[in-house]
Amino acid sequence: MGVRHRHAHGAEGAVAVMVQPSSPQHVIGILMEAYGLTPREQQVAQLVTYGMSDTDISRRLGISPHTVRDHLKKVFDKTGANSRGKLLQLLYFSHYQPDVDNGRTMGRRGWFHSAQV
Numbered sequence: 001m002g003v004r005h006r007h008a009h010g011a012e013g014a015v016a017v018m019v020q021p022s023s024p025q026h027v028i029g030i031l032m033e034a035y036g037l038t039p040r041e042q043q044v045a046q047l048v049t050y051g052m053s054d055t056d057i058s059r060r061l062g063i064s065p066h067t068v069r070d071h072l073k074k075v076f077d078k079t080g081a082n083s084r085g086k087l088l089q090l091l092y093f094s095h096y097q098p099d100v101d102n103g104r105t106m107g108r109r110g111w112f113h114s115a116q117v
Contacts, residue, residue, distance in 0.1 A: 028046070028049070028091050028092065029042070031090075031091055032045060032046075032091070035078045035079050036078055037074075037075060037078060037079075038074075040061075040071055041071050041074055041075050041078070043061060044057060044061070044068060044071040044072055044075060045072075045075045045079075045087060045091065047060060047061075048072065048075075048084050048087060048088070049087065049088050049091055049092060054068045054069055054072070075087065079091075
């Protein structure tokens with residue numbers, strides 16, 4: 001099945017579409033947007049998943065530790081997480097849970113092996 005595309009200047013060309021599993025880095029952004037996190041809340045949540053403390057996050061973002069805690073509280077409220085560990089599980093590991101439940105093994109590069117057909 002081919003798809004034809006007409007360029008603005010009138011020339012035709014073929015268009016290819018690739019479908020592949022999303023990486024965790026892509027999934028986390030989609031999940032944070034789905035939870036309705038603001039850009040700043042997303043930044044704080046991402047740094048929390050890296051294991052950074054409130055003080056480290058405040059230095060990185062140029063905001064006070066109190067403001068970091070305020071953002072983190074909003075992140076917890078929006079996601080339903082009640083701890084940093086739960087947030088990490090929700091944003092990263094929940095993506096892998098179906099693979100784990102189905103007995104798929106993970107390769108050396110952090111990707112699950114394709115299902116056996």
